[in-house]
Amino acid sequence: MDAIMLQEKLVERLLSPKVRTTRLKDKQYVGFATLPNQVHRKSVKKGFDFTLMVAGESGLGKSTLVNSLFLTDLYKDRKLLNAEERISQTVEIIKHTVDIEEKGVKLKLTIVDTPGFGDAVNNNECWKPITDYIDQQFEQYFRDESGLNRKNILDNRVHCCLYFIAPFGHGLRPVDVEFMKALHEKVNVVPLIAKADCLTPNEIKKLKDRIREEIDKFGIKVYQFPDCDSDEDDEFKQQDKELKESTPFAVIGSNTVVEARGQRVRGRLYPWGIVEVENQSHCDFVKLRNMLIRTHMHDLKDVTCDVHYENYRAQCIQQMTSKLAQDNRMDSPIPILPLPTPDVETEKLIKMKDEELKRMQEMIQKMQQQMHEQDQ
């Protein structure tokens, strides 16, 4: 090492002062500015995954919209049930997975469909299967996280739920309100106005205002776009502001390509005109796509991990510890979560964790008591 240092010093002396200063600067350059590139390269290799849930009454164009958003044909040979067959149908959960690649970036897209939602005469608790499904995915992840082999955890948690509101009403209907309230603390809910081509621009504006009012009134926490930093440029801020003001997005989907203004575009052909899906003055499809895919996909995933999953986890642990405190016995170290194949090793691990948790809980209680005494 000394020899190299000597060599360097020699080189320094030989070179001119100007070069010497730059070399000094080079020495101060550590080089961690390349970290994002490294992350980027690794992620691209690994690929991304995204789980999107679509919910709403049947016939609102959910499948068409998903096909339009991702330019795939996920729902090719779908058989539509008639009213008789649908009488005994309960809400199902159906998953479609498709791998899409664009410019070397791989995306594993999972669409969770909820056929049968809101279709029956009596729709009491028709959202229960959906909330159960979301909880199941959280539970699965929780278990995997607490397990031993954490390298290949499959993340099936739902990152975003697109809820389709019918444009035929005068705002939110009771079933819409109940559904969103049941889900707003478990998943990012993005409300959309479906089939917006049956509304005139005036009606769209009125409906959006009304829906926003009702969302505030009922205290529904829909997904909020993160505020942009104050040092972003004005154009970005303006775009962001526009985006926020045009929620809920009024969208139109189409599986067919029509000829409009000399171009072939996705659209719907009516006797009185052609609706273009990607025309900003016709509908908010472009805004939705940009938001969902181009700018906020990662944020949706982050919010799911940091907020919704953490909420679930905290709840779960609280339940576990409260139950343990109730029992106050050591002979049931097995956690409340029943593991499918309890390992001896994992059991030991869980037992250790339990004890730790208990100790922490006791400490917290002691501290609380102390504070209480101090106050008095």
Place this chain on the structure above:
Amino acid sequence: MLPPNKLPNPSNNEETDLCSCLENEPINIAKLGLLPGVGQESLVIPYAQKTGLQKKEGRGHDRSTFLKRGLALSSSVVLGTPEDAKHSAECTVTDMSEIVPPEVRPKPAVPAKPTGISSVHGSQGSGVGGQGAGGGSSLLGYIGIDTIIEQMRKKTMKTGFDFNIMVVGTSGLGKSTLVNTLFKSQVSRRSTGWSRDEKIPRTVEIKAVSHVIEEGGVKMKLTVIDTPGFGDQINNENCWDPISKYINEQYEKFLKEEVNIARKKRIPDTRVHCCLYFISPTGHSLRQLDTEFMKNLSRMVNIIPVIAKSDTLTVEEKIEFKQRVRKELEISGIEFYPQKEFDEDMEDKSDNDKIREAMPFAVVGSDKEYQVNGKRVLGRKTPWGVVEVENPIHCEFAQLRDFLIRSHLQDLKEVTHNIHYETYRAKRLNDNGGLHPISTAPSGDTQESNL
């Protein structure tokens, strides 16, 4: 005796003018009694005025003057010019017995479609040549039975008539707008546009609003019965119960009036004549709520299903959706109006078949006017075009309106009275073991108990 091809020409002109008159009029309530029913092959529409013919005897008067007068009067009512009347009267001095057809088929005062008039001309010719297709007993002279249509028409014009239409569907499907568009006036309770304070009611309410509209001297008391809250809750089981209760209450009211000893001259008719059921344009098929409602109510009232807000469906989607809906209605055994079982004859059947093939009508409603190609039309303006409500290529509103108002209005009332009401009445009487119906509501009517 006048050979067939030498029928007076001005009469022909009269016919074509009638046709053209019809096409230019917006709502043809006024023409109810004017047109000869298709069965009535009389070219002459004798206008039985009190000052004129009724004072004279049926057979003794001079036939030629009667004919002249009849033609003159009828043509003056249609064309409104005395010159034409004189002209036509002069050319038709002929033997009445040859022209009047042997049989006049009894028909309600339903306005015939314009095509009926040309068939009148054709059959008129055959009637003159020999015995007409009517058969039956041949009249030796002209009695004047066919004047009854004219008398009915007069009476109707004086008393006016009422029509009760109920609209059912989930909120926001454009029911009120459609009713306003149908009757070209602000007859529905939401005529001022929906206000922000309107909440979805907890149970289905029944709100009836009446208006008197007049056209061509004919007064119609139109009652629109709205059903806010239908299908809007989370649990919609039996949400049609208030509706069927209301319908039965109206039948009950009418029944009570009918069995009174001292009956009113004209019982006020509040029975629901027609129920427009709005289907949500999902593009897939009927929802469970739709089939349940229609199954329960199609035996009680005339149901006409319409596809609401159909500007959300493209032409192909519309056709597919209609086919699927019709198939489902068939499978569920739902008989919507016009019901197949009540078709009286082949002609009815073929007309109604055509209508049934085209139902449910896909409609768009609007009360705003826009300028399109230099004309002011009712429509909806979107960034990609204007949806014209009365354009048959855009939607089937015009068909629905013609069907509902211009051709089957009276038939709706008749089916309600003769069939649905009778079913209710029979059930009520049977339930009471053949005795007179005991009123469900406490009434201080001692007269009823004497029956």
